Amino acid sequence: MISLSFLLFVDDMAPQASGLSPPVTFIALTPCLDRSRPQTLLRMSSQAEEAAEQTSNTVEAPTSSSSTETDPTNGTIITVTVGATVPTGFEHTAAEEVKEKIGVDARVSKDRGRIYFPITTDKLFQVHLLRSVDNLFVVVAEYDHYQFKESKEETLNELQELASKLPWTSALEVWRLNRTLKKKKGHRKAGNATRAKSNAEPSEVPAAAAAAETEQQELPQVMSPDDDDAKAEVTPDSETRQQDLEDTAPEVKLIKFRVTCNRAGDKHSFSSNEAARDFGGAVQEFFQWKADMTKFDIEVLLNIHNDEVVIGIALTEESLHRRNISHFGPTTLRSTLCYGMLRLCKPQESDIILDPMCGTGAIPLEGAIEFNESFYIAGDNNDMAVNRTVNNICHIQKRRADKGSPCGLPIDTVQWDLSNLPIRTSSVDIIITDMPFGKRMGSRKKNWDLYPSCLREMARVCRPGSGKAVLLTQDKKCFAKAISRMGGLWRKLHTVWVNVGGLHAGVYLLKRTGSVFGQTPEDVHESRGRGDAQKDERDDKELC
Numbered sequence: 091m092i093s094l095s096f097l098l099f100v101d102d103m104a105p106q107a108s109g110l111s112p113p114v115t116f117i118a119l120t121p122c123l124d125r126s127r128p129q130t131l132l133r134m135s136s137q138a139e140e141a142a143e144q145t146s147n148t149v150e151a152p153t154s155s156s157s158t159e160t161d162p163t164n165g166t167i168i169t170v171t172v173g174a175t176v177p178t179g180f181e182h183t184a185a186e187e188v189k190e191k192i193g194v195d196a197r198v199s200k201d202r203g204r205i206y207f208p209i210t211t212d213k214l215f216q217v218h219l220l221r222s223v224d225n226l227f228v229v230v231a232e233y234d235h236y237q238f239k240e241s242k243e244e245t246l247n248e249l250q251e252l253a254s255k256l257p258w259t260s261a262l263e264v265w266r267l268n269r270t271l272k273k274k275k276g277h278r279k280a281g282n283a284t285r286a287k288s289n290a291e292p293s294e295v296p297a298a299a300a301a302a303e304t305e306q307q308e309l310p311q312v313m314s315p316d317d318d319d320a321k322a323e324v325t326p327d328s329e330t331r332q333q334d335l336e337d338t339a340p341e342v343k344l345i346k347f348r349v350t351c352n353r354a355g356d357k358h359s360f361s362s363n364e365a366a367r368d369f370g371g372a373v374q375e376f377f378q379w380k381a382d383m384t385k386f387d388i389e390v391l392l393n394i395h396n397d398e399v400v401i402g403i404a405l406t407e408e409s410l411h412r413r414n415i416s417h418f419g420p421t422t423l424r425s426t427l428c429y430g431m432l433r434l435c436k437p438q439e440s441d442i443i444l445d446p447m448c449g450t451g452a453i454p455l456e457g458a459i460e461f462n463e464s465f466y467i468a469g470d471n472n473d474m475a476v477n478r479t480v481n482n483i484c485h486i487q488k489r490r491a492d493k494g495s496p497c498g499l500p501i502d503t504v505q506w507d508l509s510n511l512p513i514r515t516s517s518v519d520i521i522i523t524d525m526p527f528g529k530r531m532g533s534r535k536k537n538w539d540l541y542p543s544c545l546r547e548m549a550r551v552c553r554p555g556s557g558k559a560v561l562l563t564q565d566k567k568c569f570a571k572a573i574s575r576m577g578g579l580w581r582k583l584h585t586v587w588v589n590v591g592g593l594h595a596g597v598y599l600l601k602r603t604g605s606v607f608g609q610t611p612e613d614v615h616e617s618r619g620r621g622d623a624q625k626d627e628r629d630d631k632e633l634c
C-alpha cells in the first residue's frame with residue numbers, strides 16, 4: 091500500500107486569460123512506497139500492455155498512436171505520435187514547417203495552440219530542429235470523446251484506474267531515446283520547474299527572467315544508425331533493456347516524475363488539481379516512481395480539453411521559444427512567434443529586412459539565424475533596447491564561435507526614431523515589427539500619434555509594388571484607424587490572431603501598394619521633416 095499526502099502546485103496563471111484553467115502539477119510529499127515491490131526503472135511492459143487490453147468498457151478505447159517495425163539497418167523503429175504546443179494562431183504555420191522539414195502531415199488540435207504528427211524513432215532528432223514549436227511531448231494515449239462520469243468521485247476513480255491501463259511502452263521508449271539524443275546536462279536546471287509556466291507564457295517575459303535565463307536550448311546531437319545507445323534503447327527484449335539502463339545510467343535507477351494537468355472546458359466536475367493529484371498518485375503506484383516537483387526525470391502530461399483527453403510524456407525540459415535570447419527586455423517576443431511572423435513574409439535571398447522597433451532584437455535575430463540569406467537591420471529609439479539587442483547578437487555569435495561554427499550573422503543594429511529613419515526611400519523589402527501595445531510599453535494615447543507616423547515612414551522606405559510589412563499589435567482600433575489614413579499606401583492581405591501574454595493581438599500582413607509615396611495629401615501634409623520624398627526618388631533615378 092502507498093500512503094500519500096499531496097501538495098498541489100499551480101503552475102501557471104497565463105492560460106486563465108485565454109479561457110484555460112491553469113496547468114497544475116502534482117507532487118506527492120513523503121510517499122511511503124511499498125518496499126516489497128521492486129523499484130524498477132520502467133516497470134511497464136507486459137503489465138501495462140495487458141492492462142491496456144482490458145480497458146474498462148466505460149472508457150472509450152484510446153486512439154492507437156504507436157506501432158513497431160524492424161528495419162535491417164536501424165534495428166527496431168517505433169512510430170509514435172508527437173504533440174507540440176505552438177504559439178496560438180500559428181498552428182497551420184507549424185504544421186507547414188513539420189511537412190517541410192519532417193515530411194509528414196500534422197493535425198491541428200481542436201484545442202488551440204497544439205499540433206500532432208507521427209514520427210518514427212529514427213527521425214526523432216528532427217523534432218528538436220523545428221522552430222515553430224514551444225514544447226514537445228510523445229503521446230501515450232488520446233481520447234477524442236472521453237465520457238466523463240457524472241460525479242466527481244467516479245470520474246477521479248476512473249482517472250486513477252486509467253493510469254494502469256494505458257499503453258505506456260512506446261512512449262517511454264521514446265522518452266528514453268530522447269534523453270540519449272540530448273546533450274547530458276548533468277543537473278536539471280531550475281528552469282525545469284518553470285517549464286510549464288513558460289509554455290503558456292507568451293511573448294512578454296518579465297525583465298527579472300533575464301538573470302535566470304542565460305542558457306540556450308541545446309540541440310540534440312544527430313544520431314547515426316550505428317549509435318550503440320540508440321540500438322540499446324530500441325531492443326525489443328525488455329529485460330535486456332532494463333539491464334542496459336541499470337548498467338549505463340545507475341544514477342537514474344529510481345525514476346522521479348511529476349504530473350502536470352492542463353484543463354479547459356466548463357463541463358468538468360473536477361478541478362485540474364484533483365485530476366493531477368489522483369492521476370499522479372495512480373501513476374506513482376503503478377510504476378513505483380518517486381514524485382519530485384523540481385528534479386523530475388519524467389513529466390507526465392494530462393491534457394483535458396472539453397471531452398478530449400491526451401496523456402503524454404514531455405520531450406522538452408523548457409520551452410524552445412527561449413532559444414536566442416540571453417538579455418531579456420520587458421516585452422521580449424517568443425522566438426517561436428517571431429519565426430511564425432517571419433514565415434508569413436517569406437524572406438527571399440538578399441532581401442533587406444527591417445525591424446524598426448526591435449526591443450531585444452528577438453525578431454531580426456531569429457531571422458538572421460533561420461532565414462540567413464536576407465540582411466536584417468534592427469533599430470530602436472531606446473538605448474537600453476539597442477544594447478540588449480547587441481548583447482543578444484554577441485551571445486549567439488560567441489556560442490557559435492565556441493562550437494567552432496561560423497559566427498557571422500547577417501544583422502546590424504542602430505539607434506533611431508522610426509518616424510524619421512535614416513534610410514533611403516523605397517529601399518527596404520520587408521518591415522517586420524512588434525509595435526508597442528500601449529500597455530507595458532508606451533501608452534494607448536501615444537499610439538494615436540505613433541501608429542500613423544510609423545506606418546507613413548514605413549511606407550516611405552518600403553519598395554512600392556513588392557514591399558511587405560508584418561506588424562504585431564494588440565491596439566487593433568488604433569491600428570485600423572492609422573491604416574485607413576495612409577491614403578492607400580498599404581493594403582491588408584491577411585491577419586493572424588494570436589495570444590500574446592493573454593492578450594488577443596493581431597499579426598497583420600500588409601502589402602505596399604504601387605502608390606508613390608508623397609503624392610497623397612496625407613503624405614505631403616503629414617510627413618515629418620523627411621520632406622521631399624519625391625526628391626529622394628528623383629535622386630535614386632539619376633543614380634541608376
Ligand SMILES: C[S@@+](CC[C@H](N)C(=O)[O-])C[C@H]1O[C@@H](n2cnc3c(N)ncnc32)[C@H](O)[C@@H]1O
Nearest residue numbers: 422423447448449450452470471472507508524
Ligand atoms: C513591443 S516592444 C518590441 C519588443 C521586441 N519585439 C522584443 O522582442 O524585445 C516595442 C519597441 O518599440 C520601441 N519604440 C517605441 N517608439 C519608437 C520609435 N518612435 N522609434 C523606434 N522605436 C520605438 C520601444 O523602445 C520598444 O523597444
